[in-house]
Amino acid sequence: MGIDINLIFGVLSFCATVFAQDKGDNFTKIKELGGIEEYLYEKNGMNVLLLQDNASPVVTVQVVYRVGSKNEVLGSTGATHLLEHLMFKGTPSFNKKNGNSIAEVLLDVGAELNATTWLDRTNYFETIPSDKIGLALEIEADRMRNSLLLKEDKEAEMTVVRNEFERNENDPGALLEKEIWASAYIAHPYHHSTIGWKSDIEGVSVEVLRDFYNKYYWPDNATLTIIGDFKKENVFGLIEKYFGKIRKAPTMLSQLYTEEPEQYGARKIIVRKPGELGIVKRAYKIPGALHQDLPALNVLGKIISSGPSAILNKTFVDTRMGIYTHARPTNFKEAGLFMIGVDFPTTSKHEDVDSKLSEVIEKIQKDGVTQDEVDRVVAEISAESVLRRDGSGVISAELTEAIALGDWTEYVTGVDKLKKVTRADILRVAQKYLVEDQSTTGYFVPKENGSQNNNEIKASKFKSEREPFYYRSKKEIDNTRDSSFITLPKQIDNTLVSDLDDNPFKESGFSYKREKVAGIDLVSVKTSAKDFVTVTGSISFGNYANENKNGVIPSLTAAMLSKGTRMKDKFKWSDELQKLGVNINISASKFKLDIAFKCLKKDLNQVVALFAEELRDPLFDSKEFENLKLQFAGNMQQNLNDPSERGSIALIQAIYPKGNPNYRASIEEDLENVKSATLKEVKDFHNKYFGPASMHLVVVGDIADGSKIKNSLNKSFKNWNGGVIESLKFKEVIKSPSKSQVITIIEKPSAELFVGQYTGLKKSGADYTAFYVANQVLGGGFSGRLMKTVRDKEGLTYNILSGMAGNVNTGGFWVVNASFNPVLFQKGLDATMVQIDKWIKDGITTEELEKKKTSIIGSFKVGMSTTEGISGTILSFIERGMEPDYIEQFLKDIDKVTLQQVNDVIKKYLQLDKMITIKAGSLDKDSTPLK
Incomplete structure (x- = not known):
């Protein structure tokens, strides 16, 4: 095919x-x-x-x-x-x-x-x-x-x-x-x-x-x-x-000549604000990125922080003194900082963490690092340099930073410089730059517990169906969070096309093959990618989400997979992956396990073997399990002070009753669930749900005829059994009357607004496509009405969007999300409701419909230009029980959408008198901004 x-x-x-x-x-x-x-x-x-x-x-x-x-x-x-x-x-x-x-x-x-x-x-x-x-x-x-x-x-x-x-x-x-x-x-x-x-x-x-x-x-x-x-x-x-008509600058551009004076002693700062975790960050002055010592500092940063074998992880995470650690040198043109940080529970003291950081640095300055550590990190960076070059946008972004340094060739030669780094280089730069008198240490000291509304619930951050127009990179959601409820459909669902008289799959240079391999549903796609492949996949958890069991068990199970196997402890297993430059990203919701990784073509057999070992034979070490529970609890505690988290949480609880698969427990309940979770529950979950029965894998890239991936899977997954094939049960939700709720979180300069209601729309439903197009006109990115008015015209918010969310195979919901300064919150809410009201009552115009169709066509074209875009697109279809070539009919179905259908479905699924409004931030119970 x-x-x-x-x-x-x-x-x-x-x-x-x-x-x-x-x-x-x-x-x-x-x-x-x-x-x-x-x-x-x-x-x-x-x-x-x-x-x-x-x-x-x-x-x-x-x-x-x-x-x-x-x-x-x-x-x-x-x-x-x-x-x-x-x-x-x-x-x-x-x-x-x-x-x-x-x-x-x-x-x-x-x-x-x-x-x-x-x-x-x-x-x-x-x-x-x-x-x-x-x-x-x-x-x-x-x-x-x-x-x-x-x-x-x-x-x-x-x-x-x-x-x-x-x-x-x-x-x-x-x-x-x-x-x-x-x-x-x-x-x-x-x-x-x-x-x-x-x-x-x-x-x-x-x-x-x-x-x-x-x-x-x-x-x-x-x-x-x-x-x-x-x-x-x-x-x-x-x-x-x-x-050609633009001339040179009329005057010579001035050059920066200010130099930082010598620092005569360590500096320390303290920030006190509401929070749940303490933070210690230590920063040392370093030179600019083109300096000859930066390659060694970059390798040192990786050795200190990357992977379970990293010094910081062994020192802080494994001992439960800290929850998260990081270390990295900046790579700026003029100067920079080598930053080391630890986030930790309030059971640890800032001074103790600070002192332990000093011990770590002193040991490095005395003993240096091993050659194996250097080789492992250099190999990782070398592989990553190839794997990152997936699409013109990514290459362009990386080239930008090299241009900023004053020498674009760094994009090409940077890896070669890293390969020349020796143990002696790292010892020298550690002794030269990680000096106390050139350091600045910062403490974040939580002022008070952020839990103020004990009835609030836990959910992940809202994500749009089509990523909105950002001037800034967005902070990624932590993989330990259950993001399925509020993660909206992927890029593929933006697809729209017209004039489809021909079969869009014939006579293509892109070919796919779908077959059962070792019980796994495998789709392999050959593209023009050179020397690497992208793998995306999933395993369904069947009806688990509807069984009212401990909702954190799937995420705990997924997180335990990287903590070692029965054949290799976590250090040996992760070190082998690190040498290959591969991160196998596995996360879970109550609905399914998500899988994603990239690897070099030459390493495919080895990576698949490690991947299979991780899925089939996790170690499930009891000490690692207790450490992981501490990390989960710390992550949940942080959410107590996050207006975005707590606002989306409240919206979901207001829409879905207990017993519905989409319902979420409160933060307090989830903390108790983490505390009470046992290793036996995790093992039992793994035994029941992990297996090839519902497993999909999509492999895209430089795979020739697909025989190599097929042979690798047959060898590594031979005789693997298990998993479930069952449909998720659920009851339809009855819409409740409109509701407004305020969640007060002090000292937050930006408050979050959520407006939404249950629609019951499913991806397989006849109205889904028309409603999707309708929503894109309202809040599908920077060209949507909400961004054009509330942001662009009135300047009230940095970002406002709308979308369909929830597990839409069980009946999803529709939501608008925006952030406002508390003083401007009511004005922002009013402006938002004006647009929602107009959209529901009057619908969209013919011109808007046609422009949106053209936009989504181009968006799809761009999205399919990377291996990640192709693999994610195909996976989204086969998870819904379709063939990869459903693209053909899907595009035609969208093209058939008429203006009448679009405007009818808006009125059919949304009622102004049943809107739920959630306000989260520095607002009192009457929505008045806190002083």
């Missing part, structure tokens, strides 16, 4: 008008390394990096400006980041008044777009169907010099950025790290965080921002990168067309 991915990708594609020509006299080739070609555009001094890969019809266009928060001065800290936001507000050619704002135009063709600001650089990028490359280049050239930077946009966006600042302040670890940087560097501009100080965010004038823009945003201070599907003979003409 063959999947015609090319037709899927190109279902509405057309030939872009390009200027085919040789590079001509205006482009001078500088160098070529690792397949990347560097050119200088002589007209205006802009650097150009090209990496051509025509395997998938997707391209990433990016402009990296060599300006970051280090270029700011007092009074305008955060200017680079605020400009990042404003540069999406438009130009004379692209703006919201014309109905063609930058974000909307790009999202309408399905682009994934973003911009990020950091200490040394700012980047703007879009991963886009390659026939739209001209549009991406036109927009990036236009906003380079023509951004409007209007006062009214600045005033609205200021509150958006302030809300982003406030969201970060909710996180104890992020808050502590910000304070450490401010204390460690007192002269160098790394002193202030990239987002800036709150008073500067609020007070900076648009004139100051405009001056900053006019100083730094020029082609000779920028690097244009184009990665993916393009023709080099055409791309030079496009660059000439769109960037």
Whole structure:
């Protein structure tokens, strides 16, 4: 069987008008390394990096400006980041008044777009169907010099950025790290965080921002990168067309010359805020990333923190003195910090943890590390450098950081430098840089217990069906959390297509094969990926979620798998994986086990053997089990002070009654469940539910005919039996009248809003597709109505989205989530309800429907350009009992959706008088902001 991915990708594609020509006299080739070609555009001094890969019809266009928060001065800290936001507000050619704002135009063709600001650089990028490359280049050239930077946009966006600042302040670890940087560097501009100080965010004038823009945003201070599907003979003409009219900067760009003065002794800071865990972070000054000592420091950071054999894990986690540990050197251009941290329960004391950290450092400085530790980490990093290069967007992001350092070739040569690191190098850098007088230590001291509403419940963070438009990376959900209830459908469910007269699977270069191997349902897909494969899979837990048993047992069982096998203890097992650069990510909800990993093609047999050993023969050591329970309890306790966690928890409990599979226990109940959980329960769960009966595996990448993976599975999973095949039982939920609830959590500058209700929609239901499209118009990302109004127009929130959530095979629910400053909370709620009311009463328009269809087509094209996108797509189908080629009918089903159907399903499943509203944060019982 063959999947015609090319037709899927190109279902509405057309030939872009390009200027085919040789590079001509205006482009001078500088160098070529690792397949990347560097050119200088002589007209205006802009650097150009090209990496051509025509395997998938997707391209990433990016402009990296060599300006970051280090270029700011007092009074305008955060200017680079605020400009990042404003540069999406438009130009004379692209703006919201014309109905063609930058974000909307790009999202309408399905682009994934973003911009990020950091200490040394700012980047703007879009991963886009390659026939739209001209549009991406036109927009990036236009906003380079023509951004409007209007006062009214600045005033609205200021509150958006302030809300982003406030969201970060909710996180104890992020808050502590910000304070450490401010204390460690007192002269160098790394002193202030990239987002800036709150008073500067609020007070900076648009004139100051405009001056900053006019100083730094020029082609000779920028690097244009184009990665993916393009023709080099055409791309030079496009660059000439769109960037050729932009001149060099009128004045020479100033260079940073401030140096940090010598530090004459250790510094210590203390942050006291509500929380559940203590934190100690130690930071040592180190040089910039291009310094010859950084490779050794990078290897040292991995040795200290990566894997069960890491020094910090053995010292703190295995002894139950700590719950989480980390160590890493920053890799910034000018200077940096080597950061070591421990999160720990209140049974440990800050001073004891601090003292033990000193002992760890002193031992390293005295004894150094072993050659085996060096070899293991270097091998891990070498493999990871290949495995990460999955898609043009990922490559572009990594290249950005090398550009920021001043030498893009670091992207290619960095691993080779790491391979040259010796034991002697690590001993030398430890003795040279991990010096007490050059250190800054921070304590986060929890002021009080955050449990104030004993009736509240536990759930994971809300995630959107389609990831919204973020200016910042999102913090990943911890794998130990049960995320199934509030994780929304994956990328595949964004799929939409029109004009499907042909079978989208025929005559494709992408072929798949589905067969039973060792009892496992295996789907293998050959793609153009080079030297690596991606594996995604799952095992169903049948009706467990409806049996009212201890809800933490599945997650505890999954977490125990990495704690060693009956053949290898956790150190030997994890060390073997680390040498291969592989992380086997296994997590569980009450519904299923999720599996994901990548490995090099050459290591496939070895990785599958380790994976099978982990699944089939876990050690289930009693000491490890007690340590794990402590970690779970600490993670749950942290949620007591998280408005997002507690708000989503309350919403789920308000929608689902006890006994429904989607119902969640309270945090207090889950803590008791962890405390009472026994190793026997975990073993019994593993014996019953783990096996090939309901196991799916999707393997995508460089697998030729699939025989290697088939042979590996047959060898490693031979004679493995078990698992269950059973349907999940549930009772339909009866909607209750509207309800409003406030969850008070003190000293949180950002509060969370949840508005939702039960729909009962199932993925297999006839109305699911129409409702999905309807929701995308309201809150499916930056082009949705909610983002356009509540965020973009009124500037009330950093992020607002809507989606279908819950286990939608049992009857899901619909929800809107946003964050607001407590003072603006009621205004934000009112603005949100205006849009919800209008959407339910009036529905969507024909124009909105057609634009959303076009957007989802392009989004699907981009999403299927990586091995992870393909494997996740196929898995989502086969979990629902379909063949991989259900893509054919699925796309047609969506294409059939009419405006009448969309507007009918909104009214059918949602009623304004049955909305549930949850408010979580620094608000009193009457929703008044706390002082």
